[in-house]
Amino acid sequence: MTxxxxxxxxxxxxxxxxxxxxxxxIAAGERVAIIGPSGAGKSSLLNLMATGLRPTAGVLEVLDSRPWQLSARQRQRLRARIGLVHQTPPLPPRQRVVTAVLAGRLGDWSLAKSLINLLHPLDVPGARAELAKLDLADKLFAQCQQLSGGQLQRVGIARVLYQRPELLLADEPVSAMDPVLADHTLGILCRHASEHGVTLVASLHAVELALAHFPRVIGLRAGQVVFDLPAGEVGSELLDALYANEQLASPPVPQPAAVPLVVQIPRC
Incomplete structure (x- = not known):
């Protein structure tokens, strides 16, 4: 169990x-999408699964371990087996793309090797191969500040693909991409997970992408699981209930008050 x-x-x-x-x-090798309105707790749930947040109640097991019962060193080793794609990748503006991608292996490298990599990239062909999957090979030596939001998201994905984690978590990984590119990029993530037996859990605002790419869909609202179903069983009624928001309902349009008609009679 992952x-x-x-x-x-x-x-x-x-x-x-x-x-x-x-x-x-969530079993090993499953592909699961988490959907729900803004503020539902999707990012918090993913960060908790990544052991970035500690639960205040209940039991959490990740990759057959209870993270918060491990020592700090053991927990760090566990985190090296988990890849997290951020909605806004935390990439320094002046960092070169090749360095950003190779940083995916920092959890496995010694401090000395990591420092050398900052000055002289240790695996340029490996970084280029992952970027090529995402149509970014020509940006290998560009600075991150020269890229668009969608390109930065793809660099963040390339970084996690290079990491080769057992558990891949993605928080709105395609939110800055146009619909065609978002669909293509999610296809790459899902294909990687399927080919390598990786467990993939992604939060998505675009419901149609969740239903198209993920066999299992979890609906989250106000921090609670509303439904957990195969994608084929997620219908419009469930989605309407999940995203219902009375505060956003259009208020009745006020009608102007009737103005009495005053007829001016000219004096003779």
Missing amino acids: LNLEAVGLRHANGSTALREVSLR
């Missing part, structure tokens, strides 16, 4: 509750 969550809750330091009683089991 992921096991039992009644997991997450409360942030400011007192707000992000997740409530979340129970999920």
Whole structure:
């Protein structure tokens, strides 16, 4: 079992509750999409799965380990087996793309090797191969600040593909891409997961992409699981309920008050 969550809750330091009683089991090699309205807790759930956040209630198991019962060193080794694609990749503006991609292996490299890689990229062919899959091979030696938002997201994906994690988590990985490119890029991620037996969990705003690329879809709202179903069973009624928002309902348009008609009679 890659992921096991039992009644997991997450409360942030400011007192707000992000997740409530979340129970999920995701097997090795599964491809799962998480959908839901803004503020539903999708990013918090992915960061918790990546061991970036510690649950405040319940039980979390990742790759057959309970992360918060491990030592700091053991937890770091566990994190090297997890790849996280951020919606906005944390890439320094002046960093070269080749260095950003090769940083995917930092969890496996010694400090000395990591420092050498900053000055002299250690695996240029490997970085180029991953970028080529995403049509970015020509940006190998460009600086990150020279790229568009969609190109930066693809660099972040190339970085995780180069990492070769066992668990791949993606938080809105194609939000800055046009629909055609987003569909193509998700296809690459899903194909990589299928070919390498990688467990893939992605949060997506675009419901049509979730239904097209992922066999299993989880609906999240207000920090709780609303449904967990095969994609083929997710219909319009479920989606309407998931995204319903009374606060966004159009208020009735006020009608102008009737103005009494005053007729001026000219004086003779």
